[in-house]
Amino acid sequence: xxxxxxxxxxxxxxxxxSNHPSDTGGKTMYGVTQGxxxxxxxxxxxxxxxxxxxxxxxxxxxxxxxxxxxxxxDKLPWPISYLCFDAAVHSGPSQGKKWVQEGLGLxxxxxxxxxxxxxxxxxxxxxxxxxxxxxxxxxxxxxxxxVQRKPSQADFLLGWWRxxxxxxxxxxxx
Numbered sequence: 678x679x680x681x682x683x684x685x686x687x688x689x690x691x692x693x694x695s696n697h698p699s700d701t702g703g704k705t706m707y708g709v710t711q712g713x714x715x716x717x718x719x720x721x722x723x724x725x726x727x728x729x730x731x732x733x734x735x736x737x738x739x740x741x742x743x744x745x746x747x748x749x750x751d752k753l754p755w756p757i758s759y760l761c762f763d764a765a766v767h768s769g770p771s772q773g774k775k776w777v778q779e780g781l782g783l784x785x786x787x788x789x790x791x792x793x794x795x796x797x798x799x800x801x802x803x804x805x806x807x808x809x810x811x812x813x814x815x816x817x818x819x820x821x822x823x824v825q826r827k828p829s830q831a832d833f834l835l836g837w838w839r840x841x842x843x844x845x846x847x848x849x850x851x
Contacts, residue, residue: 680745683759684737686847687766690840694729699832704728707736708766717743740766748773749789754801756848760812763844767837768819776819780812806849813845 691708702710706728709717714728717739731739745751748765750758750773757777765773774793775785781796800808817838824834 680737680741680751680762682755682851683745683750683762684740686759686844687740687763688733688736690763690843691766699829701827701830706731707733709736709739713743714739744770749793752789752794753777753797756809756851757797757801757812759851760809760844760848763840764812764816767840768816772819776812776815779815780808780810782811809845809848813841817841 688707691705693706695705696703702712704711704727706714709728709731711728714731715725718725744765745762748761748770750762750765752758753761760780761773761777763773764776767773771787774787774789777789777797778785778787778793781793781800783792783796799805820834820837820841824831
C-alpha cells in the first residue's frame with residue numbers, strides 16, 4: 678500500500694470546505710488549514726491564497742511532504758503507515774510517530790529508527806491486530822486528555838473518536 682491509498686482514505690475523512698467557529702484550525706479545505714497552506718506555499722515559494730483554492734494535486738503534494746514523509750510513514754509497513762499518516766495529519770507528524778511507538782511497546786520519542794521499524798515489521802508479519810488497537814488506543818486517550826485541557830474542543834471529541842475507529846477498521850480489513 679502507498680501514499681495514494683492512505684490519501685484516498687484520508688480525503689474521505691477530511692472532506693471539503695470547513696470553517697467551524699469552534700475549530701482551532703479555522704478555514705480548512707481537504708483537511709488542510711489556512712495556516713498550514715500559507716506556510717507550505719511560502720516554503721515552496723508560491724504566493725499565498727485562500728485555502729479554499731487548493732487543488733487536489735497541491736493537497737497531495739503538501740500531504741506527501743509535510744505528513745507522509747515527515748511522519749516516516751513511507752518507511753513503515755502498511756497498515757501501520759496509514760495509522761501514522763492519519764494521526765500525523767490530525768495531530769502532527771511527531772505525535773503520530775509517538776502513538777505508533779507507544780502502540781509497539783516502545784518509548785515514544787518521535788524518531789522512527791531501527792527499533793521502531795523492526796517492531797513495526799514484526800507486528801505486521803505476525804498479523805498482530807493488538808498492536809493496531811494499541812496505537813489507536815494511544816490516540817484516543819490523547820484526544821480525551823486534550824479535551825480536558827481545552828474544553829472548547831469537546832464538540833469534536835466524538836467525531837475524532839469515530840474517525841479513529843474508522844481508520845482502525847480500514848487497517849483491519851486491508
